[in-house]
Every structure is written in structure tokens, then in C-alpha cells.
Amino acid sequence: MPMTLSKVRVSMYVDDSTLYTSAATATEMTATLNKELQLVSEWVARNKLALNTSKTKSIVFGTKYSLNPKPQLIIVINHVEIEQVEMTKLLGVTLDCKLSWSKHIDAVVAKMGRSLSILLCLLNHTINKASPTGPSFVPQKRTCENCNWLRTGQHS
Structure with missing residues (x-):
């Protein structure tokens, strides 16, 4: 992953990468992620790798109070808008936006x-x-x- 990523943390496992960040507002988070993902996209292209945007998802974690109203992030990679989900699987663990264990x-x-x-x-x-x-x-x-x-x- 690019060493120039300064505002996100990267977790990698085999061919799966996860980027994490935090921000005070949805606008700030959207700007940060779009900027950092542009760097990731350039790094992937330079290294002749493929970035599967159809499998890429975004999720905002928080409490029921901080997620009301639900922050809408508009994240774009290579002119493709990334789907925002309320639940995802990460290394076999089901995570929901409120970090509840019930779905898992x-x-x-x-x-x-x-x-x-x-x-x-x-x-x-x-x-x-x-x-x-x-x-x-x-x-x-x-x-x-x-x-x-x-x-x-x-x-x-």
C-alpha cells in the first residue's frame, strides 16, 4: 500500500485490504477517504494490480445517536461510487454499523x-x-x- 497514506490506517490480509479513518463530520470523512483512495488507486495501477470496486463497500461505525441521521458518504474510486452498507463481513466476523454482536x-x-x-x-x-x-x-x-x-x- 502506498506509504503516502497519512489520514487512514490500513489493515491487510492476503488479498484483502481495509482502510480505517475517523472524522468529526461526514463531509470531512468523505474528503479524507476520497483523497486517500485516489492514492491507493494510483498505487494499484502502478503496481499492475486490480482494484475490484464492485466488492468494495463503505460502512460508518458509531452509536445509535451519532448515526442519527445516518451519515451519507459519497466515496468514489475510478469514477465508480462505492456502496455504503450497514453490515459487512471482515475476516469472517459480521460487523454492523452500531458494532452490535447480534448479527454475528x-x-x-x-x-x-x-x-x-x-x-x-x-x-x-x-x-x-x-x-x-x-x-x-x-x-x-x-x-x-x-x-x-x-x-x-x-x-x-
Whole structure:
């Protein structure tokens, strides 16, 4: 990243970069980000890299009081206006504009529920297969869409 960036902090992970800044007003933040992003764009072009503006998003973090009314930033990179979002994922963590953990927790619980459901289906399949009367694909009381192939024996 350009060493000339003076008003933003840069966090990089593999091919993903995040720029952070703070400002007293939305106008000041917009001006700072547009100036610094112009430098980033020039650096990317000089180094024959690609800047994917369609994946680039902006988000303003704050309290419910500082976000009322919601600050509108007009950030432009290479003549493309960057979408301002209220929620984003950063390295697998879901962040919302109020820095609440609720959306991230909901996503983790949903993912955990899907994984647990698959494990329960596999456990039921293993128990049925190990029964003394031989393999049994009798439908269980609990249905599992992710594991239908286990009960029907239609797997390769």
C-alpha cells in the first residue's frame, strides 16, 4: 500500500485490504477517504494490480445517536461510487454499523445448527448401520434435509 497514506490506517490480509479513518463530520470523512483512495488507486495501477470496486463497500461505525441521521458518504474510486452498507463481513466476523454482536451471533448459531444437524444424521446413520439386524434405513423421527441420502442409501 502506498506509504503516502497519512489520514487512514490500513489493515491487510492476503488479498484483502481495509482502510480505517475517523472524522468529526461526514463531509470531512468523505474528503479524507476520497483523497486517500485516489492514492491507493494510483498505487494499484502502478503496481499492475486490480482494484475490484464492485466488492468494495463503505460502512460508518458509531452509536445509535451519532448515526442519527445516518451519515451519507459519497466515496468514489475510478469514477465508480462505492456502496455504503450497514453490515459487512471482515475476516469472517459480521460487523454492523452500531458494532452490535447480534448479527454475528445469529450467523454463528445458524452455522452451528446446520453442522449439528449433519452430525446428528451421521450419528443416526452409524447407529442404524451397526445394529445387530444389519443396516437399517428406516426414517428417523427427526427429518434432516441435509442427510436424506443417508436414509435412502442413495449415496455413491
